[in-house]
Amino acid sequence: MIVWINGAFGGGKTHTAHEIHRRLPGSVICDPEFAGFGLNRMIPRALRGDFQDLPVWRTSVHHVLDMVASRTDGVVLVPMTLVSPRYFSEIVGRLRSDGHEVRHFSLLAPREVVLRRLSERVFGHAFQLLRGGRITPRRESWAARKVDLCLSQLRKPEFAEHIWNDKTPLPAVADKIASSCGLTLTPNTDSALRAQLRRATVGIKHIRLD
Numbered sequence: 001m002i003v004w005i006n007g008a009f010g011g012g013k014t015h016t017a018h019e020i021h022r023r024l025p026g027s028v029i030c031d032p033e034f035a036g037f038g039l040n041r042m043i044p045r046a047l048r049g050d051f052q053d054l055p056v057w058r059t060s061v062h063h064v065l066d067m068v069a070s071r072t073d074g075v076v077l078v079p080m081t082l083v084s085p086r087y088f089s090e091i092v093g094r095l096r097s098d099g100h101e102v103r104h105f106s107l108l109a110p111r112e113v114v115l116r117r118l119s120e121r122v123f124g125h126a127f128q129l130l131r132g133g134r135i136t137p138r139r140e141s142w143a144a145r146k147v148d149l150c151l152s153q154l155r156k157p158e159f160a161e162h163i164w165n166d167k168t169p170l171p172a173v174a175d176k177i178a179s180s181c182g183l184t185l186t187p188n189t190d191s192a193l194r195a196q197l198r199r200a201t202v203g204i205k206h207i208r209l210d
Helices: 013-023 032-042 055-071 085-097 111-119 122-130 147-154 170-181 192-205
Strands: 002-007 076-079 102-108 162-164
Touching: 002 013, 002 147, 002 170, 013 076, 013 170, 013 192, 032 055, 055 076, 055 085, 085 102, 102 147, 102 170, 111 147, 162 170, 170 192
Parallel strands: 002 076, 002 102, 102 162
Antiparallel strands: none
């Protein structure tokens, strides 16, 4: 089974995937963003755009997920924003046509909540400053400019199943996804402090410097 966790940038996809992963033995995480970052690093900065617009990215994501899902017995967790119906069809639709069971979920939250989450990504900005880079104002960042598009697209029926996670704790969101998929997670025994440390660790590991 492939579980695709969709949502706006700052919507909690990566944290949700890692929460399920730690409580679902045998599961694996395949993050398509890493393929996109690699492709962008091959392209001169002046020519870079949204890596999802590159056909090679969509083809490679399909190919890798097909391979991993075919060669592992565990659930494949895919945290990735994908709001173009055509791109969704090219990847998710094609995987389903190949015979894979793909469960899809869109994490939703009010606009102001998503923007606040984006503004809290302070570590990446601090690292950019240490590297001598220019820090773009958060609300003018590429991710923030995409929030309205993401939220409007992901509310559409074709991007269901919808889960609002603005007032639902992370472990409960993971439980909802697992229950919908017929999966059983191990109990969440984290204290509040340990949960915060886990989220901070995941966030630091996913800092993007370019």
